[in-house]
Amino acid sequence: MNSTLNVQKLYDQDFVQWCEVTVSQLRDRTFEQLDLDNLIEEIEGLAKRDRRELKNRLTVLLAHLLKRIYVNCPDNFHGWELTIREQRRQIQDLLQDSPSLKPYLEQVFNTAYQNALDDVRFEYQQTNFPDTWEFDLNLNSLLSENYWEAT
Numbered sequence: 001m002n003s004t005l006n007v008q009k010l011y012d013q014d015f016v017q018w019c020e021v022t023v024s025q026l027r028d029r030t031f032e033q034l035d036l037d038n039l040i041e042e043i044e045g046l047a048k049r050d051r052r053e054l055k056n057r058l059t060v061l062l063a064h065l066l067k068r069i070y071v072n073c074p075d076n077f078h079g080w081e082l083t084i085r086e087q088r089r090q091i092q093d094l095l096q097d098s099p100s101l102k103p104y105l106e107q108v109f110n111t112a113y114q115n116a117l118d119d120v121r122f123e124y125q126q127t128n129f130p131d132t133w134e135f136d137l138n139l140n141s142l143l144s145e146n147y148w149e150a151t
Contacts, residue, residue, distance in 0.1 A: 007035040054094050054101055055108045061087035061142075062116035062133075069148045071124050088143045102139065109137065 007025075011018040018035070025033050061084060067073075068080040095101055113133050120129055135147050 007033065008038065011035055011038045050094060050098055050101060051104055051108075054091065054105060055112055057087050057091050057094070058105060058108065058112040059115045059119075061091065062113050063119050065147060066116060066120045066129055067124070070129055071120075071127050092143055105139065106137075109133075 007018065007021055010021060018038070022034065022039060025031070064080045064083045064087065068077060068084065091105075095105070117129055117131070120127070135141065136145070
């Protein structure tokens with residue numbers, strides 16, 4: 001019991017050491033000593049972190065797609081396209097590591113689009129952006145198509 005209390009205290013004092021001790025306990029299968037409450041909280045946090053990262057990357061991707069498609073500023077095209085490529089790559093990596101995030105991407109698409117729209121409308125007040133995404137919502141298209149070449 002005292003060992004469990006020490007590990008729980010360690011969580012508040014030195015998170016990295018707490019992680020190392022927890023991993024060691026898991027490997028040694030000394031489950032009775034695990035700080036289960038904090039371990040559960042951390043595992044839940046990992047899933048939330050990945051969902052939050054996916055939503056943020058989708059928002060950045062959509063904002064840069066909107067800029068590239070609708071803002072006539074050729075000096076910025078290359079930079080926007082680089083950001084589009086990077087966000088697509090990072091989203092693909094997240095989905096490859098956790099395929100169960102694909103439905104979440106569809107679930108948060110409209111929110112991410114509205115966030116991106118708010119950002120680009122603030123930044124480019126003279127440009128008219130559509131209230132809704134006007135292109136294919138297919139994940140493969142979103143992660144590969146150069147929509148600006150079709151306009």
